[in-house]
Amino acid sequence: MAELLFITPQEIAKTTVIGGNVDIDKYQFAIYTTQLQVILPLLGTELYDKLKTDFENNNLAGLYLVLFEKFVKPILKNQTTARYIEVASYTVDNGGIYKHEAENETVPDRQEIEAFANGYRGNAQVIVEQFYKWICLNHLPEYKRHQDEVNATRNMGLMNGLYFGTSQDGTKWGNYEGTMNRGCNCKNDGNDCCD
Numbered sequence: 001m002a003e004l005l006f007i008t009p010q011e012i013a014k015t016t017v018i019g020g021n022v023d024i025d026k027y028q029f030a031i032y033t034t035q036l037q038v039i040l041p042l043l044g045t046e047l048y049d050k051l052k053t054d055f056e057n058n059n060l061a062g063l064y065l066v067l068f069e070k071f072v073k074p075i076l077k078n079q080t081t082a083r084y085i086e087v088a089s090y091t092v093d094n095g096g097i098y099k100h101e102a103e104n105e106t107v108p109d110r111q112e113i114e115a116f117a118n119g120y121r122g123n124a125q126v127i128v129e130q131f132y133k134w135i136c137l138n139h140l141p142e143y144k145r146h147q148d149e150v151n152a153t154r155n156m157g158l159m160n161g162l163y164f165g166t167s168q169d170g171t172k173w174g175n176y177e178g179t180m181n182r183g184c185n186c187k188n189d190g191n192d193c194c195d
Contacts (some may be wrong), residue, residue: 002034003074004056006039006068007076016081016120026099027084039072053163063138066106071131073185 009031011180018027040048051068054060060068089107091098101107108116135143 004052005031005050006032006035006055007080010081011073012077013187016186018081018084026088027080030080030083031076034083035056038075038079038124042075043174044142044144046144047140050142063140066138067134067140070136071127074127075124075131078120078127082117082120082124085120086113
């Protein structure tokens with residue numbers, strides 16, 4: 001895979017349930033997919049490209065290094081793991097699609113697999129919410145909610161399921177969107193990066 005990955009498969013294997021015995025090519029695709037489907041829309045094209053260039057040139061520093069180490073890598077690690085957990089028992093090859101079932105093991109049902117994956121997805125969602133608070137307090141000129149390519153989103157929801165609110169908040173009944181009212185004073189580009 002020639003794509004630049006912000007986190008190595010070895011870093012994921014060291015810090016998640018994906019062990020070192022899992023073939024890297026089994027989950028490396030999920031790292032890149034997560035970069036494109038989660039990190040790019042979270043940051044927007046300009047900030048994503050800035051991080052990508054600086055990372056490639058080993059030039060990350062200051063707030064960009066903080067952003068990368070504290071938010072980008074942990075989100076990637078957790079969301080990649082969640083994606084891999086959902087497909088880990090499947091193999092696709094020239095003969096078709098196969099589901100792996102070990103001989104003396106119990107294979108979890110789909111609900112158990114989704115619950116397990118959602119644990120990692122929930123970890124990623126918490127970090128996304130922390131990112132929104134952080135980006136509102138730290139000015140990065142490349143972070144823009146309105147730009148020529150992919151706009152930075154303020155409503156990144158990674159969790160599946162229903163959210164029934166809390167006893168103090170009767171207004172959030174219904175589908176969970178994975179966002180919170182951040183109520184902060186944004187220092188970034190004046191296009192409502194905070195609610």
